[in-house]
């Protein structure tokens with residue numbers, strides 16, 4: 001991440017109505033909407049893979065579907081629309097990895113990708129976006145943020161209950177899934193700066209939340225940091 005990234009701008013100086021803002025917003029909103037739609041698919045696949053929690057997982061999936069629709073509304077409110085094609089290309093490697101874990105019956109892999117990595121990124125991104133959001137998007141983002149914390153918590157609890165059995169699988173999937181996730185963020189750096197988000201702040205938030213999750217599951221702080229940094233450097 002380059003060190004010249006701007007700090008978050010005060011919302012009064014954000015040019016919400018300019019064409020350049022709308023174009024950047026459309027690309028970021030596309031990633032958000034496609035990410036939410038994939039999250040819905042992932043939770044539906046998880047509901048099939050974990051029948052004892054199917055009701056709960058379908059409920060979480062339905063929340064993701066609502067998030068996608070609400071964020072489409074945020075783009076519409078600004079007179080733009082989500083750039084879904086760009087976003088689908090960015091998410092393809094991570095989604096393929098999830099599908100591969102699902103096909104192989106690698107439940108820890110699926111849960112790490114959706115509930116830890118995707119949800120930690122969602123929480124980090126929405127926290128950094130919130131102070132620079134327009135007045136229509138702000139309450140929607142605040143409400144979605146609470147839901148994403150709940151989704152993260154589902155994965156943490158499941159993995160914590162089986163920690164000794166799934167520890168190695170978590171480490172293995174992180175080494176594949178984090179390098180597949182970081183390019184999504186890198187591709188959005190100029191657009192984030194245009195809409196007033198600090199990409200470096202997003203990475204700091206993500207790293208903190210992700211390491212806290214690994215610790216909540218059972219890793220030591222040292223191992224959580226080591227695992228995160230090694231996977232990010234790959």
Ligand SMILES: [Fe+2]
Nearest residue numbers: 036039064067
């Ligand atoms: Fe969501």
Ligand SMILES: [Fe+2]
Nearest residue numbers: 039119148151
């Ligand atoms: Fe979520």
